[in-house]
Amino acid sequence: MMQGMTHKSDDEHMRDLCRFTARTLNTKQPSPFGALIVSTRNGKPLMRATNAVMREHDPSSHAELRTVRRACKRLKRTSLAGFTMYSTCEPCPMCMANALWARLDRVIYGATIADANRYCLQIQIPAAEVSRRSDMPCGVEGPLLRELCLSLFTHPSTQKAFLAWSTAKKTKTSLARKP
Ligand SMILES: [Zn+2]
Numbered sequence: 001m002m003q004g005m006t007h008k009s010d011d012e013h014m015r016d017l018c019r020f021t022a023r024t025l026n027t028k029q030p031s032p033f034g035a036l037i038v039s040t041r042n043g044k045p046l047m048r049a050t051n052a053v054m055r056e057h058d059p060s061s062h063a064e065l066r067t068v069r070r071a072c073k074r075l076k077r078t079s080l081a082g083f084t085m086y087s088t089c090e091p092c093p094m095c096m097a098n099a100l101w102a103r104l105d106r107v108i109y110g111a112t113i114a115d116a117n118r119y120c121l122q123i124q125i126p127a128a129e130v131s132r133r134s135d136m137p138c139g140v141e142g143p144l145l146r147e148l149c150l151s152l153f154t155h156p157s158t159q160k161a162f163l164a165w166s167t168a169k170k171t172k173t174s175l176a177r178k179p
Helices: 010-026 062-075 095-100 127-132 146-154 156-162 172-176
Strands: 035-039 044-051 083-089 106-111 138-140
Touching: 010 035, 010 044, 010 083, 010 106, 010 156, 035 062, 035 106, 035 138, 062 083, 062 095, 083 146, 095 127, 106 127, 127 138, 138 172, 146 156
Parallel strands: 083 106, 106 138
Antiparallel strands: 035 044, 035 083
């Protein structure tokens, strides 16, 4: 058993994050995407956020990017070395690159990019690949609690919300038009 203060497991952090992200399901702008940053050493939470692309009218307002941005602002520094990020979905290349620039120790994700791609347009570069090709060391682990994270995507509120997303997969025919 671990000595001293209780250190939550990766599973527990991911469950906390899913509960937090699920809170958006009862709002006007539900999102299945949430991220949480905790201390790698003792698991103490630093910051969490959900996707706010629609709310902020900002295509870069992904959950992971917003969480890193707010965490750095809180600490008044640009390095999150010593911290671990959990995400309900595998970070896109933009968010994974940002996690590397932020010097995060680890990134742990739930659903995969392929999972999200059933509902939203995605850029098909695995987060582990982005990390592997960078100079910054960052462990990328997942999928973790994939089914639980997927339930955020399949929830009726999310499915309804997707209809308004510019990145949602509307119909197969609209996608088929891409040359
Ligand atoms: Zn992203």
